[in-house]
Amino acid sequence: MFSNSVKYALNAVLYLAINANGSQKILARDISEAIAVPKAYIAKLLQELVRHNIISSERGPKGGFYLTEANRKVPMIKIVEMIDGEELFKSCVLGLEHCNEAKPCPLHEKISPYRWSLLTALEFNTIQDFADEISEHKSYLPQ
Amino acid sequence: MFSNSVKYALNAVLYLAINANGSQKILARDISEAIAVPKAYIAKLLQELVRHNIISSERGPKGGFYLTEANRKVPMIKIVEMIDGEELFKSCVLGLEHCNEAKPCPLHEKISPYRWSLLTALEFNTIQDFADEISEHKSYLPQ
């Protein structure tokens, strides 16, 4: 479904959303350990998330990664799109160029309502929304 | 969602279902051209489909790939499972080991209907079912 990179990034951002704030920054190493992803690899993804203004960071001592209020309002879909691109949920599951509502592939009708609801859920729910669900014990992460 | 190999295999099998029968076999080259996939690559996939009794083949002049009546009754999911394995629809989208209905990850509820729709569509429809839909112009392939 998602690439490993997307899975890692989603986990890392949710971990940040729950554990960090402006004064409490988190080291790449700590995120790496918390979500069980190689440090150098997650560090690269975190850097790219910063470049795309999805998360924030500060260098040097007392530095680390964190989320601003603006970051917390970013829709989850942005993380997926940054890595796997915008086509993931939009292109035909069979890879057909000309598949659409008018000329659907054999799977199209059977899945598109559910696909669409997934897409809108990721578009309309922010990082904070998902973090809140976890805080309220409606959903869970390993840590 | 699906690997390229799965997309290719699904397309190739549906093309066979529509265009071949016991007396009218189809060359790997023709399938390759029809679905726009490299010949050597689709040939490998076709061989594996034969080994798994999902399609049939005959060597030599007048040979080629085709479907028996038994082949046509194979559920589409078998093609996906042969290549991408059975975990594709079952493992957590975030890669979490302990994600389940009782303790769902933040994406679990959002993604379940989509996955379920895809899984059941592939489990309960045979190769022939999809081919019929196409013959009846309820759904479409490029050719």
Next chain:
DNA sequence: AATAAAAAAGATATGTATGTCCGAAATATG
């Protein structure tokens, strides 16, 4: 100013999916 801590950046390595090539085996046809 010197030091240490941390992210950022670039270069490199590994692994897996994807794609290609060539020879062997099977079979219909003349």
Next chain:
DNA sequence: CATATTTCGGACATACATATCTTTTTTATT
């Protein structure tokens, strides 16, 4: 039986995602 046609099987090549390593830049602290 010889030949042509086709799948089959193994080895090889390439590209991309994944992962690692090293150096540079930034910044707080002393």
